[in-house]
Amino acid sequence: MGDESENTTAANPELAAAFADGPAFVPYLAAGDPDYESSLQYVEALERGGADVIELGLPFSEPIAEGPTIQSAVVRALEGGMTPDRFFEFVEDLAVDVPLVCMTYYNLIYQYGDEPGPRPFVERAAEVGLSGFVVPDLPAEEADPLREACDEFGLDLVFIVAPTTRGERLERIMSQVSGYVYVQARLGVTGAQDDVSGQTEQSLDRLADYDVPKAVGFGIKTGEHAERIVAGGADGIIVGSALVDIVADGAKDGESADAVAERLESKARELKQGALRGYDQRVPQAEGK
């Protein structure tokens, strides 16, 4: 346990680096939504818009932690033929330089490859150059096998900390986490919200003593949200539904992939700029620490 806790935040230099100077903008898209080719273009647009890390969703048939927006993205991606193998190809085909985190559910990780357990999946993820994982249905209690495989192949394992996470549980998670911690801004499932939850500040307070980047997600929709959250002390912002909405609208209205990519890029820029503004506001404080 002492051992693990030491190596946790240092598994992969890339993710740590992404948070090193200034606030990290961490957008999410479902890989293959609504089809393989467009999706490649969309992810690349995020980088152009200023992404520091990209969370790539590998769609699972039962996304129990997602709201309607991302559920629909998952359905579109599955209907577009996305599978774990195609996902790894997708990562290989992507022309982006920022670190990529795979967001998926545990069953897909567990089933992959010939031997049961997460190792084959992590091995392949390392091969294609992924930097880490977020697994919403894998709490720290069940994470040992995946943590071990990540350690073996030098990948990070990001955990979500919810507004309800306190005390012992918080410690257990923080001893397992690496890369960054995903601070869930409010209770519920993913989905863009019109205001930012007051629960965020309390969560950041609880995490103040832990020396790992804190990226806040769930419900961030605009540059102003991003600004406020970073000003409040977040090391990064995670944005999913607000971006997936753009993909969904494009798919519904039959827009060209180029047009959608352009809108994604500019939304990304808005969010990144917001984050930067927020960071500026708190620089004195941050330095004081």
Next chain:
Amino acid sequence: MGDESENTTAANPELAAAFADGPAFVPYLAAGDPDYESSLQYVEALERGGADVIELGLPFSEPIAEGPTIQSAVVRALEGGMTPDRFFEFVEDLAVDVPLVCMTYYNLIYQYGDEPGPRPFVERAAEVGLSGFVVPDLPAEEADPLREACDEFGLDLVFIVAPTTRGERLERIMSQVSGYVYVQARLGVTGAQDDVSGQTEQSLDRLADYDVPKAVGFGIKTGEHAERIVAGGADGIIVGSALVDIVADGAKDGESADAVAERLESKARELKQGALRGYDQRVPQAEGK
């Protein structure tokens, strides 16, 4: 009881007289089927056809002892406006000389008039010149009040003897009956049948020792039936459904009342002739007795 048993078969000379010389033909029709005027004509046609006694049905809404043919007659007569009071008028309006027996259910007898119980009904029946009653849902056990009223006003009370009636029950009935006994030819409800039941003979055997006319009914349809039954020892035949069928057909086909009446008369004649033939066959035997 001794008293009652003595006066039973002698309440009304008319009914006894009808059975006095030769077999009695006892047709049944529902009064007012399908309307008052036609029904008067039909009943009168039965007399012309040779009826010795006529059973006139006063329709009741729940005729539990009737088969489909007579049930339908009852419905037609009720829809035609037949009521107990109209029934008594009907009897007054009839231009026939043979004795008339009212066949109905006990509730109508019980409810009639101002005081509860059968007396008002019997009193009125006597006034209009009815000779007696058959009440299919009134077994001997429940008949005392009606028996008393009949005695008071000099009317007969006919009882039905079923193939299942034996021993004590038979004695009880035979001690209450007057006019004639209605021998039910087979189990079941009223309705014309294609052959005559073997149960009839056994019933007549059981009744052989009782000195009261035995009229057999239930299912007699043709002159040949009538012949066989009278040959077998019956003092009379009761025919309902085979006649009601003619009324029903007439009503259905919109035949004129005259035409229906004519067919009733000729059916009656066929039945009466059959009965007479049967009687001829058994004369030696009957005399031997």
Next chain:
Amino acid sequence: MTQTYADGKFGEYGGQYVPEALMPAIEELTDAYQRYVLENEDGFMDDFRARLRDFGGRPTPTQYAERLSERYDREVYLKREDLLHGGAHKLNNALGQVLLAKYMGKERIVAETGAGQHGTATAMAAAHLDMPCEIYMGETDINRQRPNVFRMRLNGSEVNPVTTGRGTLKEAISETMRDWATNVEDTHYVIGSVVGPHPFPAMVRDFQAVISEEARRQVREKTGGLPDSVLACAGGGSNTMGAFANFVDDEGVGLYAVEAGGSSLDVDEEAGVAPNSASLSTGEEGVLHGARTKILQDTDGQIMESHSVSAGLDYAGVGPELARLVDDGRVNAVNVDDDGALEAFHRLSQLEGIIPALESAHAFGYLEENYDDLGDVVLVNVSGRGDKDLETVIEETEKRDIDAAPSLAEFSGGF
């Protein structure tokens, strides 16, 4: 337990007004009732009780109703006949009679049914006891109650449509009597309530009396005493007599037979229609279906068409023993109209998580309106469950403005 009258009479009520052909069967049945039911010959009653327990699910509970008790500020207990196999008290009687037929050596069962509750109970009992069974049912009722027809067919019974008259219960009873009169030697007629000629009213009461036998003991266990009042709906009156029988001698216990007030207590003599089924409250003495009792009839004595929102109460007669107990002042004949019953249906469903039969809902309607007069401990018989009534409830709720009802717009027009 109320008395058994050797002559089949309850005062002037009761008797045996049936066609002569049936009398020997009725005498045979009277004898069998005496021997098997009253004297437990061949262990009949033990067999019956064991089957009621294992096949039927007896004893049914007597439940303390928390929220009704709160609402009415007194202790309300529910006798849960809705939990009996088949969903109503009907099985107590059907099982008893089919078993008796078996002990009597009969080889065939006939029965009438209105809404189908007695028919389904009889079909279940007949399947259980391997007896061929035919059920007479009015054609109108068949069309209204197809799921129940289907259940009888599933249990292997034949369902014979009755097309005479309006094609409802009254006609079905008459038709079953005709079948019985035709096949009386090998057939037993399983009548569905405490009506018909003796010994049916007494026998059906005895089979149903297990309700009050249990409830009396159960209320005692829970409260240390007896209820102040017992409420049961009354159609023919079998759940009613079952719920009352063991309390009749407890003079301090008020007994309330709640009839269907329908849409009105008035009567349309001209049309021969009573828009209610309140024979005890508004009927007159007369003879129907083999017994003298209180019936809905016109001044001539013709039987009237009755009405109730609950098919199981929709009958122009009532058990002769109840008629007597009402005349004696021992049972209170009261009634609740269609509106009150529907409201009570929704209230019980929401407050207690029990969806009652519309029949049973009448008893709860009376409780709502009169709880203040019913004493500290009230026992209500839940004669059956309401699953059979869902279509009717949609239809009838739509016509009304019922506070207690959930919004059912999405069910407009049925399922």
Next chain:
Amino acid sequence: MTQTYADGKFGEYGGQYVPEALMPAIEELTDAYQRYVLENEDGFMDDFRARLRDFGGRPTPTQYAERLSERYDREVYLKREDLLHGGAHKLNNALGQVLLAKYMGKERIVAETGAGQHGTATAMAAAHLDMPCEIYMGETDINRQRPNVFRMRLNGSEVNPVTTGRGTLKEAISETMRDWATNVEDTHYVIGSVVGPHPFPAMVRDFQAVISEEARRQVREKTGGLPDSVLACAGGGSNTMGAFANFVDDEGVGLYAVEAGGSSLDVDEEAGVAPNSASLSTGEEGVLHGARTKILQDTDGQIMESHSVSAGLDYAGVGPELARLVDDGRVNAVNVDDDGALEAFHRLSQLEGIIPALESAHAFGYLEENYDDLGDVVLVNVSGRGDKDLETVIEETEKRDIDAAPSLAEFSGGF
């Protein structure tokens, strides 16, 4: 009684694979389970048992099935969960959980439902205990099971349509988890079977274990010994674990979990469809809805659409404890296809006068095909009654040529 595993694991099965936001609630629930259920704190279990008795109708009987016993030339006993309030074993669990939520101070209940049986049981329990309740139900299921939706509404519950995916049970579970994750502080999620994250599988089993607790005693009373085998259908496996729990330590008693063989045990990987629901027989280890267990999945790990003629068995997962007991060789995982279940449905209806749920009919299908291997005394759990299935039975019987079925021509096309 099977063991409780402190870590929520049954061998490698079980666990708590849920979003972090739910973990505190799950810890709180685990603690409440420990205190109230296992240690009877505040008399919780006494309260629960009393309510099961008075509100639910327990004990349900264990019935000797005369005609099945004759047919199979051995003693067949039926555990009659069809007689429980609501018509299925589901209430044992729903009542336990809603009551627990109340003891925990929760103010709101959510639940998922597929065919509507768990939903109706939860709605009844929630009404009884005065808890606001929302039920998630797939839109497809809502359209197929409108009477059950109506019953939930009558009991005062909200029914929330789930439009994602195929709009069936799997999606409804996911959606209910989302609601719980959002409202976790005041809300309890009443899961419908022995599935989901720990402590649900153990807790639901403990609430359902009353089935085998009673049945074991009842069979003993009747035969002086234990059954040679116990049969129960298995969807999620709650009636199954309930029927097995108190026999697991009786090594001589064979335990048979009868899954839905559907139309075939083969799988269409391409279409992501398994035309059966036989997770124990044909599924692979994986993680679904919070637990590691046997599930129907493609080689990638995507969950497959399952199928069964009985909606209540139509689920791609199964309780983790059952998976473990099968791996251990203690429970036999067997299955019966749609045809066999339908035939058994008709057979039981006609021979015993019990119309079973199509789910339960699977257990009887297995009995028909394998009675010779089941020993002298066989106990079958009748998990529910079939009234909910009548429409399906008409439709499915029409498609087949079933000897045991009555002629149903007049019902062609439904009611």
